[in-house]
Amino acid sequence: MSIEKSRSGPLQRLLQASLVTQIMIGLVAGLALAWFSKESALSVSLLGTLFVSALKAVAPLLVMVLVIASIANHKQGQKSNIRPIIMLYLLSTFFAAVLAVAFSHLLPQTLTLTTANNEITPPSGILAVLNGLLMSMVSNPIDALLHANYIGILVWAIGLGLAFRHSSETTRAFLNDASDAVTYLVRIVIRFAPIGIFGLVSSILASTGFSALWQYAHLLGLLLGCMLVMALVVNPILVYWKIRRNPYPLVFTCLRESGVTAFFTRSSAANIPVNMALAKKLNLDEDTYSVSIPIGANISMAGASITITVLTLAAVNTLGIHVDIGTAILLSLVASICACGASGVAGGSLLLIPVACNMFGIPNDMAMQVVAVGFIIGVLQDSAETALNSSADILFTAAACMAEERRVEQQV
Numbered sequence: 001m002s003i004e005k006s007r008s009g010p011l012q013r014l015l016q017a018s019l020v021t022q023i024m025i026g027l028v029a030g031l032a033l034a035w036f037s038k039e040s041a042l043s044v045s046l047l048g049t050l051f052v053s054a055l056k057a058v059a060p061l062l063v064m065v066l067v068i069a070s071i072a073n074h075k076q077g078q079k080s081n082i083r084p085i086i087m088l089y090l091l092s093t094f095f096a097a098v099l100a101v102a103f104s105h106l107l108p109q110t111l112t113l114t115t116a117n118n119e120i121t122p123p124s125g126i127l128a129v130l131n132g133l134l135m136s137m138v139s140n141p142i143d144a145l146l147h148a149n150y151i152g153i154l155v156w157a158i159g160l161g162l163a164f165r166h167s168s169e170t171t172r173a174f175l176n177d178a179s180d181a182v183t184y185l186v187r188i189v190i191r192f193a194p195i196g197i198f199g200l201v202s203s204i205l206a207s208t209g210f211s212a213l214w215q216y217a218h219l220l221g222l223l224l225g226c227m228l229v230m231a232l233v234v235n236p237i238l239v240y241w242k243i244r245r246n247p248y249p250l251v252f253t254c255l256r257e258s259g260v261t262a263f264f265t266r267s268s269a270a271n272i273p274v275n276m277a278l279a280k281k282l283n284l285d286e287d288t289y290s291v292s293i294p295i296g297a298n299i300s301m302a303g304a305s306i307t308i309t310v311l312t313l314a315a316v317n318t319l320g321i322h323v324d325i326g327t328a329i330l331l332s333l334v335a336s337i338c339a340c341g342a343s344g345v346a347g348g349s350l351l352l353i354p355v356a357c358n359m360f361g362i363p364n365d366m367a368m369q370v371v372a373v374g375f376i377i378g379v380l381q382d383s384a385e386t387a388l389n390s391s392a393d394i395l396f397t398a399a400a401c402m403a404e405e406r407r408v409e410q411q412v
Helices: 002-016 019-036 038-043 045-072 082-106 126-137 141-146 150-164 169-191 193-208 211-243 248-265 272-281 286-299 302-318 325-340 348-358 364-376 378-411
Strands: none
Touching: 019 038, 019 193, 038 045, 038 193, 045 141, 045 150, 045 169, 045 193, 045 348, 045 364, 082 211, 082 286, 082 302, 082 325, 082 378, 126 150, 141 150, 150 169, 169 193, 193 364, 211 248, 211 302, 211 364, 211 378, 248 272, 248 378, 272 286, 272 378, 286 378, 302 325, 302 348, 302 364, 302 378, 325 348, 348 364, 364 378
């Protein structure tokens, strides 16, 4: 009996380990298998294919249900001081996408993708992109779900969400339950990420060589660099615009006391109590931060906006699709909207990359390969993304409260 316990102990500990730990183990195991036996590594490619296929199956439904429930259950009539905070959240998310576009232009990234050139019809410019968007928007909702037309899914979800805002409480409660149910299914799929990544990494490295690792390192470096610039340059500028004094003491306080914990928890929702405690410590208005921080956990998504933009442009560069200024601005807007609708589960922002890829006529199969690449580098990417998102929640709440106090003092 004791022998059986000792044998099952390591396996039990592995199954109970965090998703990050399991993904790292899958990554290392994939590297080792590709290094020692290329034939064996290629034989487990089915594991990666199954994982990508599962993501491809659940992502359209996730986008549809999540957006409908979010809009339908939005509460009106919040305190007026919430409005400038939400404006800061949205500006930060949009500027993050613009920053990611600029950095991706300066340091273009490419990915190793399985292409099918006969399926790709890249747009020739902003007019072609707009034409494609308009045609996708008026697509039949069932057809949009069947063919993973994410733009059409998004439009129908917004329309239905607005319509359901006038429905009964029980209907909105059902939509919330449906959203929770789909999110639960996504969590199950993502729990298999370590096995999927093991298959993906081992098969990719066996077929393309270990040069792909350098490619992933470059991509991760660009993502982390954009997030650092956002946290240390762009967000402080927005805070200075509100409080008209040196923003860095507040910025560093929020990064130290909120960003560090969010980095390790990898969940903006789980970090809400930390932000609430910091808001109380900063003597902010409780009626404001008790509302703004939970809202921020859902719509303050600068890190997610960067992730969606950088990975989408990496796919675009891989396929040699030209991006003009108008298309880049449109991509920034789409990425911002997608980021605000990102699921609260680990890797939730990655599942919205196909929405942005749809703009450029990139097939869903290839878009999901990009999502899989995101999971491979997600050990650090998702942690940094959450740290940026969550620290910005309390940062902009504090900035708006301080600006309001300053305005009241000036009036007195």
